Amino acid sequence: MNFLNYFRLSPQKNTASLAKERLRIIVEHERRLHNSPNLDYLPLLQKELLEVVRKYVAIEDEHISIHLERNGDFEVLELNITLPDNDNSRKDSGKS
Amino acid sequence: MSTVIVVTSGKGGVGKTTTSAAFATGLALRGHQTVVIDFDVGLRNLDLIMGCERRVVYDFVNVINGEGTLNQAIIKDKRVDSLFILPASQTRDKEALTLKGVYRVIEALKKRFEYIVCDSPAGIEHGAIMAMYFADEALIVTNPEVSSVRDSDRIIGLLSSKTHRAAQNLDPVKEHLLITRYAQKRVTKGDMLSAQDIQDILAIPLLGIIPESKSVLQASNSGVPVTLDKASDAGQAYLEVVARFLGEEVSNSQKKGFLSHWFGKK
Numbered sequence A: 001m002n003f004l005n006y007f008r009l010s011p012q013k014n015t016a017s018l019a020k021e022r023l024r025i026i027v028e029h030e031r032r033l034h035n036s037p038n039l040d041y042l043p044l045l046q047k048e049l050l051e052v053v054r055k056y057v058a059i060e061d062e063h064i065s066i067h068l069e070r071n072g073d074f075e076v077l078e079l080n081i082t083l084p085d086n087d088n089s090r091k092d093s094g095k096s
Numbered sequence B: 001m002s003t004v005i006v007v008t009s010g011k012g013g014v015g016k017t018t019t020s021a022a023f024a025t026g027l028a029l030r031g032h033q034t035v036v037i038d039f040d041v042g043l044r045n046l047d048l049i050m051g052c053e054r055r056v057v058y059d060f061v062n063v064i065n066g067e068g069t070l071n072q073a074i075i076k077d078k079r080v081d082s083l084f085i086l087p088a089s090q091t092r093d094k095e096a097l098t099l100k101g102v103y104r105v106i107e108a109l110k111k112r113f114e115y116i117v118c119d120s121p122a123g124i125e126h127g128a129i130m131a132m133y134f135a136d137e138a139l140i141v142t143n144p145e146v147s148s149v150r151d152s153d154r155i156i157g158l159l160s161s162k163t164h165r166a167a168q169n170l171d172p173v174k175e176h177l178l179i180t181r182y183a184q185k186r187v188t189k190g191d192m193l194s195a196q197d198i199q200d201i202l203a204i205p206l207l208g209i210i211p212e213s214k215s216v217l218q219a220s221n222s223g224v225p226v227t228l229d230k231a232s233d234a235g236q237a238y239l240e241v242v243a244r245f246l247g248e249e250v251s252n253s254q255k256k257g258f259l260s261h262w263f264g265k266k
């Protein structure tokens, strides 16, 4: 696959609207964090989750992200972990 | 009654100093007694943009420390009658500004001036907080670019928590969005965030749009606030901003440009 094509976004979506969508999400997330001191556990939660996942899979710090978003009446805590695609990253791969 | 206005942004290099100089000059051109203060201690630049760099003797920090009087430190502009500049210190750091000291200087300036324009340093630390602390109104300078919009949002948060008005439970600082370095052509193509996009995200009232313009660099090269350049589109846009700030109804020539772009060229 062409490397550039892979990362390029669908052509009809121009970069300004992409910028706006990214901003909408990050600004909302940051406002929420700043306005609600009771959510200040999020960075710590992210760190501990990272440690748990690392017991099983070798992942880097940037492969985990936590986002809080409002979706209608719900607060959605979105957790994203990107797993590496090569098999030998599994910690127990030698034993089984 | 005097009004203290902070020109702020969070992100560096978006046009705060350009705006402070142009806006203060615009207010003075309209006959208002105006002083513009450089809060960027250690990185003073307003004097260069205003073209008075060789006339600086005493500065803001000297006044705070009692090493010079306010009258010795403020520089009278040679072109516009009611315009004055209080330069920053170049040899100290931002910690040299104390809340008490800044308060005393601003209170003294209020006796003489109708408008006190505070050119904030970049960042969200001490220097930026000192510049916004006593503000009644704020110009939030934002470029149509993701990092600038995000930083503006942080600054809006600070304006509602880290200011004298917030601490004393007074009416909140009145916020104005000022979009600068705007390129309508790129917006029309979809390559640049539009003014509407930025307003949708930040949700504060738009005071005006300043186009990206070569004349801004020419103005700073020559030490002339861009509002004194009658041929400059950016200068004209700043004058409209001043008029709108003073409560006049002004149509936005940048938006007109947008319509003629659509209807004229299609």
Ligand SMILES: Nc1ncnc2c1ncn2[C@@H]1O[C@H](COP(=O)(O)OP(=O)(O)OP(=O)(O)O)[C@@H](O)[C@H]1O
Residues within 6 Å of the ligand: B009, B011, B012, B013, B014, B015, B016, B017, B018, B019, B040, B120, B121, B122, B180, B181, B182, B210, B211, B212, B213, B214, B216, B217, B220, B234
């Ligand atoms: N409307 C404009 N069109 C073109 N160039 C501009 C415009 N506004 C500002 N600039 C340029 O952008 C640069 C930064 O401007 P300025 O010094 O006013 O920003 P600032 O926010 O005060 O920066 P700092 O955060 O370092 O204090 C300068 O080179 C200036 O000439």
Ligand SMILES: [Mg+2]
Residues within 6 Å of the ligand: B016, B017, B018, B040, B045, B119, B120, B121
């Ligand atoms: Mg500046």
